[in-house]
Amino acid sequence: MADSRAVKSLRSSPHLKQSVTVAQIMRNVVFALIPVCAWSVYAFGFSVLLLLATTTLVCMLSEAMFCRISGRTSSLGDWSIVITGLLLGLTLPPGFPLWMAAVAAFVAVGLGKALFGGLGYNVMNPALVGRAFVQAAFPVAITTWSPPFLPGRFTELIPSTLTAPFMMPEPIDAWIDQKSIDAFSGATPLALQKFEQVSTPLTELLTGTVSGSAGETSAIIILLGGIYLAARRMMDWRLPVGVMLGAVIVSLPFWLLDAARYPDPLFVLLSGGLMLAAVFMVSDMVASPVTPLGVWVYALFIGMLTVVIRLFGGLTEGVMYAILLGNAISPLISLVTQPKVFGERNKS
Amino acid sequence: MSAIKKSNILKTGESTWSFHGGIKLPGHKDMSTGKPIARMPSSDRYVIPLNQHMGAEGEVLVSTGENVLKGQMLAGPHGLISAAVHSPVSGKVAEITQHRFPHPSGLAGTCIVIENDHKDEWVERNPIGEDYTTISSHELRNIVRDAGIVGLGGATFPAAVKQTEVGIETLILNGVECEPYITCDDMLMRERADGIIKGAKIIAHIIKAEQCIIAIEDNKPEAIEAITRAVSRDGSENITVQSVPTIYPSGGERQLIKIITGNEVPVNGLPADIHVLCHNVATSYTIYKAIFEAEPLISRIVTITGRGINSPRNLEVDIGTSIHDCIEHCGGYSNDARALIMGGPMMGLTLNTDELPVIKATNCLLVTAGIDISLPDSEIHMPCIRCGKCVDVCPANLLPQQLYWFAADKDYDRAVDYNLFDCIECGCCAYVCPSQIPLVQYYRFAKSNIWEQERERKKSDIARQRHENRLERLEKQKQEREARLKKKRDALSKNKSSRDKEMDKKKALIAEALARVNEKKSKQNTKAKNTENLTPEQQQKIKQADARRENMKKHENQ
Numbered sequence: 029m030a031d032s033r034a035v036k037s038l039r040s041s042p043h044l045k046q047s048v049t050v051a052q053i054m055r056n057v058v059f060a061l062i063p064v065c066a067w068s069v070y071a072f073g074f075s076v077l078l079l080l081a082t083t084t085l086v087c088m089l090s091e092a093m094f095c096r097i098s099g100r101t102s103s104l105g106d107w108s109i110v111i112t113g114l115l116l117g118l119t120l121p122p123g124f125p126l127w128m129a130a131v132a133a134f135v136a137v138g139l140g141k142a143l144f145g146g147l148g149y150n151v152m153n154p155a156l157v158g159r160a161f162v163q164a165a166f167p168v169a170i171t172t173w174s175p176p177f178l179p180g181r182f183t184e185l186i187p188s189t190l191t192a193p194f195m196m197p198e199p200i201d202a203w204i205d206q207k208s209i210d211a212f213s214g215a216t217p218l219a220l221q222k223f224e225q226v227s228t229p230l231t232e233l234l235t236g237t238v239s240g241s242a243g244e245t246s247a248i249i250i251l252l253g254g255i256y257l258a259a260r261r262m263m264d265w266r267l268p269v270g271v272m273l274g275a276v277i278v279s280l281p282f283w284l285l286d287a288a289r290y291p292d293p294l295f296v297l298l299s300g301g302l303m304l305a306a307v308f309m310v311s312d313m314v315a316s317p318v319t320p321l322g323v324w325v326y327a328l329f330i331g332m333l334t335v336v337i338r339l340f341g342g343l344t345e346g347v348m349y350a351i352l353l354g355n356a357i358s359p360l361i362s363l364v365t366q367p368k369v370f371g372e373r374n375k376s
Numbered sequence: 377m378s379a380i381k382k383s384n385i386l387k388t389g390e391s392t393w394s395f396h397g398g399i400k401l402p403g404h405k406d407m408s409t410g411k412p413i414a415r416m417p418s419s420d421r422y423v424i425p426l427n428q429h430m431g432a433e434g435e436v437l438v439s440t441g442e443n444v445l446k447g448q449m450l451a452g453p454h455g456l457i458s459a460a461v462h463s464p465v466s467g468k469v470a471e472i473t474q475h476r477f478p479h480p481s482g483l484a485g486t487c488i489v490i491e492n493d494h495k496d497e498w499v500e501r502n503p504i505g506e507d508y509t510t511i512s513s514h515e516l517r518n519i520v521r522d523a524g525i526v527g528l529g530g531a532t533f534p535a536a537v538k539q540t541e542v543g544i545e546t547l548i549l550n551g552v553e554c555e556p557y558i559t560c561d562d563m564l565m566r567e568r569a570d571g572i573i574k575g576a577k578i579i580a581h582i583i584k585a586e587q588c589i590i591a592i593e594d595n596k597p598e599a600i601e602a603i604t605r606a607v608s609r610d611g612s613e614n615i616t617v618q619s620v621p622t623i624y625p626s627g628g629e630r631q632l633i634k635i636i637t638g639n640e641v642p643v644n645g646l647p648a649d650i651h652v653l654c655h656n657v658a659t660s661y662t663i664y665k666a667i668f669e670a671e672p673l674i675s676r677i678v679t680i681t682g683r684g685i686n687s688p689r690n691l692e693v694d695i696g697t698s699i700h701d702c703i704e705h706c707g708g709y710s711n712d713a714r715a716l717i718m719g720g721p722m723m724g725l726t727l728n729t730d731e732l733p734v735i736k737a738t739n740c741l742l743v744t745a746g747i748d749i750s751l752p753d754s755e756i757h758m759p760c761i762r763c764g765k766c767v768d769v770c771p772a773n774l775l776p777q778q779l780y781w782f783a784a785d786k787d788y789d790r791a792v793d794y795n796l797f798d799c800i801e802c803g804c805c806a807y808v809c810p811s812q813i814p815l816v817q818y819y820r821f822a823k824s825n826i827w828e829q830e831r832e833r834k835k836s837d838i839a840r841q842r843h844e845n846r847l848e849r850l851e852k853q854k855q856e857r858e859a860r861l862k863k864k865r866d867a868l869s870k871n872k873s874s875r876d877k878e879m880d881k882k883k884a885l886i887a888e889a890l891a892r893v894n895e896k897k898s899k900q901n902t903k904a905k906n907t908e909n910l911t912p913e914q915q916q917k918i919k920q921a922d923a924r925r926e927n928m929k930k931h932e933n934q
Contacts, residue, residue: 040480040817042803043744044401044556044721050758050810106758148759148811264764313763318777320767362778369795370396370772371630371643 050147053262054107060253061114061308067249068242072122072174073181075189076242082126084113086133094142108147112136115155115308118243119301119348120162123174123186123200127193128166132158152355153312156348163348169197173216173239178207216240218300218344221291233298244301254307263311267327271306272297274331282339296335305347306331315355322358322365329361330354393638395631397769398623399804401556401722403595408559408681408688413567415692416705421470422490422696423733424450424461425477429526430533431457433486442469445499447672450488453521459534459736460524463490464674464694466497478699478718478732480725487733490696501670508667513541513582516667520582523666524673524736529561529627529656530719532737535663538646538653539582545651547585548636549576549660551592551599552620552627555720558740560677561657563690565592565599568661569606571668575660576615578667583653587614589636590657595622624722625802629654631771643798658739678734680706684713684743693734699741700730710745717742722803758811766805766815772798776805780815783822788829791822799823 069077091109095102103109116136120129136158144150163170174186188197217228217238232238236245243250257263275296282290297303310316310330317326330350337346426433434451438444444463451461468491475487508516521536529550549572553561565572576588590607592600604617620626620635630641632654639650647654658677665671674695681688686707693702699716703709717724719740766776774795782791799819806815910918 039726040820041724042722042806042816043717043724044807046807048810050761053810146759148761313761318762318764318767318775367773369643369774369798371640371645
């Protein structure tokens with residue numbers, strides 16, 4: 029039959045397919061994260077490079093292991109695990125002991141992702157699950173900060189980085205004092221503001237010349253990464269915008285009431301991990317709602333809760349728990365924000 | 377239900393309303409618009425399936441060996457939602473048999489095979505022409521019905537059935553043709569605009585619409601120009617041309633109505649509920665042919681296109697012509713031809729052979745080649761990452777991701793709760809899905825399973841009903857029997873009592889009689905003078921006589 033060539037593929041419609049794939053999206057998120065990582069390495073030195081390499085590699089190895097154990101095909105090819113590794117590394121202090129980082133990475137993949145069935149099934153952001161675990165397990169190490177731009181940061185490591193496995197790190201204050209020209213209080217801008225009402229200049233926050241977690245440095249670089257992803261339609265712009273809006277909604281009235289005691293909204297946005305979280309963690313597709321209204325509810329909830337924890341909680345930083353809580357209620361948000369179906373009439 | 381506000385209707389050039397979602401697709405329309413519509417030469421043999429439309433199969437009116445004329449009805453509509461089929465040529469009914477034809481099931485159906493005698497003899501025709509305005513809607517509808525006219529946009533719903541004349545204000549002619557590759561409506565509008573306008577006026581007359589809006593996607597400037605010119609030639613004031621943005625699926629009936637009027641057809645409702653009726657431009661042209669030339673639907677324009685075709689173009693093809701012949705007429709398959717699709721790439725049907733007839737629904741024959749169409753090669757898809765892209769593009773405003781979840785889990789109750797049946801299977805969600813999930817296939821699977829369950833439930837419902845009916849019947853019979861028995865018993869007891877009464881009466885009569893007798897006796901006794909006033913001797917004698925009698929009796933007893 030002359031038509032034998034035309035019989036090769038038989039399937040039901042649609043026969044057209046846009047070529048964007050999950051791996052492509054994830055790869056682009058990694059691209060957007062690379063400048064953030066690069067700037068962090070530049071600011072804090074080789075310790076951060078080792079830290080990011082550790083979290084990423086351990087995440088990848090754990091993922092491969094869990095895939096093998098559960099008999100799933102390896103999901104390393106979809107790049108999502110690289111994002112988890114990088115994000116986890118960016119939420120840790122620059123001098124965080126590498127063995128603890130490895131524990132965090134293993135927990136992130138095991139508890140945060142594999143346990144639920146892998147990509148697409150996790151309830152919470154895996155990186156933050158890992159971060160929350162080490163926050164509880166190693167409360168001192170995770171709040172030991174080192175200042176950026178120390179001389180010799182590319183020739184020697186922060187002493188705590190290479191702490192032997194299962195050992196607690198030595199205090200690094202003496203080492204910092206020896207390196208630093210100015211006296212370093214060891215406090216992040218958020219802690220300074222919260223406990224001493226000392227505000228950090230916004231320019232320092234924007235360019236990331238402050239102490240803090242590896243990734244909560246330059247707001248500008250993070251924003252550029254976000255704009256890149258949004259422009260390529262690989263991130264829902266409503267999520268970061270909603271988080272920032274939520275943060276402003278709660279912080280503005282307090283600042284207006286008592287500007288001396290409460291931080292101004294711009295400081296709230298630029299300090300701590302809020303920007304990194306808003307752009308790269310809240311926008312994690314898997315754990316966020318899918319309904320158009322739900323997206324806004326979710327983002328606003330996280331933004332507002334972050335500020336509430338920061339202002340009234342015992343912690344200086346609240347974005348991690350805000351996101352984890354947001355993840356937890358995300359299915360509920362989806363449930364109560366069902367869109368009106370085409371042609372459905374208002375029940376009246 | 378509120379009527380469309382007049383201000384809601386947009387005139388030519390104004391911006392339109394929009395519907396949620398939709399996608400921009402590469403058009404590939406130029407491929408087949410380069411040459412004018414050509415007439416496909418007549419074949420020797422035509423295969424006319426009875427079931428080319430939505431609804432019931434037609435009723436065969438001819439028998440094997442019978443001579444038929446061109447335009448003669450071969451099968452009449454059977455039931456309310458059904459359509460007639462006609463012979464495209466004069467000739468002989470070669471056979472009435474099961475033959476495969478383009479259908480999602482891939483199964484065969486009853487087909488009438490006509491052998492062409494190439495005499496091209498028409499059946500007797502009585503065109504109505506311009507006089508249609510003097511004819512009632514009912515009669516015109518019957519003509520449309522008998523001409524076998526169905527919606528030519530693809531759904532093939534019998535046209536006359538939806539031409540209600542109650543409460544319709546606006547007729548929308550759908551010239552959107554939003555699927556990539558297809559250009560049959562585009563070419564029809566370019567070349568036969570006058571007929572389309574006449575058809576629109578006939579439909580408007582049938583349904584008593586106040587105005588007609590012809591909607592054309594803005595990627596067809598030639599068609600818009602041709603139709604606009606035809607409207608001004610015609611001079612009708614209540615016909616407007618509206619260009620609509622090129623976004624798939626703006627040609628979907630409900631989506632188009634939203635674009636034009638700003639109103640949504642209610643769920644489970646019809647366009648008539650919001651005073652609108654929608655017809656495809658090709659349907660309008662066919663209605664014009666039926667009224668002005670008394671020509672039933674025996675041919676249609678088919679786009680034969682795709683990179684797998686050597687010389688893509690539009691053909692006017694008689695219904696029943698072999699698809700293979702049509703493709704050969706367009707230069708045949710190219711060397712890297714891959715898949716044959718009837719319809720567009722988004723909602724079309726793949727065919728596994730071209731030895732099938734062109735039917736009323738065949739708007740396009742698309743042959744893909746090489747990477748012409750990016751069919752995902754792997755059957756394994758990534759897990760859903762809930763990116764929400766499907767939600768953004770769904771024109772029915774559903775949550776495709778949730779529906780997929782429920783369909784994959786076979787949680788059909790919740791799938792229905794999430795309005796699975798409002799899915800129009802346009803394929804937008806699957807098109808954008810980065811995980812390459814065949815979403816529409818999941819929905820179809822779920823839908824057919826739900827239908828199956830529904831059928832099973834109906835069956836068991838019927839069985840249960842039957843059982844209940846039987847029980848009821850038995851109960852009824854029992855009751856009836858009891859009632860009958862009771863009646864009988866009652867009747868019996870009644871009889872008895874009446875007999876008793878009779879007996880009583882009789883007894884009374886007897887008693888009376890006895891009493892009378894006694895009375896008589898006593899009277900007689902009193903009257904028996906010979907025993908009265910007896911002397912003592914006489915009494916003695918009587919006594920003696922009595923004693924003798926006694927003795928005699930005793931004697932006898934001994």
